[in-house]
Amino acid sequence: xxxxxxxxxxxxxxxxxxxxxxxxxxxxxxxxxxxxxxxxxxxxxxxxxxxxxxxxxxxxxxxxxxxxxxxxxxxxxxxxxxxxxxxxxxxxxxxxxxxxxxxxxxxxxxxxxxxxxxxxxxxxxxxxxxxxxxxxxxxxxxxxxxxxxxxxxxxxxxxxxxxxxxxxxxxxxxxxxxxxxxxxxxxxxxxxxxxxxxxxxxxxxxxxxxxxxxxxxxxxxxxxxxxxxxxxx
Numbered sequence: 385x386x387x388x389x390x391x392x393x394x395x396x397x398x399x400x401x402x403x404x405x406x407x408x409x410x411x412x413x414x415x416x417x418x419x420x421x422x423x424x425x426x427x428x429x430x431x432x433x434x435x436x437x438x439x440x441x442x443x444x445x446x447x448x449x450x451x452x453x454x455x456x457x458x459x460x461x462x463x464x465x466x467x468x469x470x471x472x473x474x475x476x477x478x479x480x481x482x483x484x485x486x487x488x489x490x491x492x493x494x495x496x497x498x499x500x501x502x503x504x505x506x507x508x509x510x511x512x513x514x515x516x517x518x519x520x521x522x523x524x525x526x527x528x529x530x531x532x533x534x535x536x537x538x539x540x541x542x543x544x545x546x547x548x549x550x551x552x553x554x555x556x557x558x559x560x561x562x563x564x565x566x567x568x569x570x571x572x573x574x575x576x577x578x579x580x581x582x583x584x585x586x587x588x589x590x591x592x593x594x595x596x597x598x599x600x601x602x603x604x605x606x607x608x609x610x611x612x613x614x615x616x617x
Contacts, residue, residue: 389612391552392509393533398451398464399476400424400498401439404526405452409607412555414600415496416503417531419459423476424498428488438489440568444576445469451476502560506532506542507595514539515594518585526573528595534612542596551613554604562593
């Protein structure tokens, strides 16, 4: 076993592509963080496509809609509410929220989560800083929408963990693959402004990848500050 870092931050996203919910600790199940991406909004007419979701790609201020759980201790059984940019608080299933997001948009719930590739995503603080230097911009880690932000030893070290198992607090996860990036990373989560240089730098310098995807091997509790240990290849 090799100590390769520590957990710097944890986030879950109760509604796919909406704002992040910062966490001090989280119970990780076989389906990822409890409550993560359990809801998503679908665009009309695209239900049978490979990617029907309404995301930051189509609506850059979607990350300013802030979802939360009425009972955070039981996120998978709790009602979800969303605070809109105007300050209204609506149930995630309220038709008024879907109408605000666009004509024909509707919400769905998936108890196992609506994930693009895998239930866990991870990036290091060093990688975020290095990508910012390449793009000429100081980047907020939330551009990359990770579940786990890790302090590692050097930039892009997490890519070397692909195919290995990490022990993170009381949870073990397999690092499955690198995370191929799209235009979502061009959007500043604070201002909603787009900076194409971010994706261009990732495409030109990092083969269009930043961070990694993973899957739980053993469920367990993860807390900010927990060590990250490389267990096996």
